[in-house]
Amino acid sequence: MSLASYGTRHAQALLGALGRLARNPLATVLTLLVIAVALALPMSLKLLVTNARVATGDFKNAVDLSVYFKTGTALTAPG
Numbered sequence: 001m002s003l004a005s006y007g008t009r010h011a012q013a014l015l016g017a018l019g020r021l022a023r024n025p026l027a028t029v030l031t032l033l034v035i036a037v038a039l040a041l042p043m044s045l046k047l048l049v050t051n052a053r054v055a056t057g058d059f060k061n062a063v064d065l066s067v068y069f070k071t072g073t074a075l076t077a078p079g
Contacts, residue, residue, distance in 0.1 A: 021028045
């Protein structure tokens with residue numbers, strides 16, 4: 001097969017697909033909507049995570065503190 005015949009086949013496939021899309025406008029719109037949502041979900045999650053990091057200061061300088069009590073220590077201050 002020559003390069004020109006590949007181009008012709010691709011053009012035929014493109015025109016056929018566009019014709020099928022034009023004959024079923026509702027299905028086309030719904031398909032495009034599903035694709036748009038599928039592409040928007042990961043981007044919106046990335047945006048949410050980035051904004052949450054900025055809002056919380058990224059916890060890079062967070063200090064951990066652990067407190068250990070001896071067994072039998074009273075939980076109230078003597079008074």
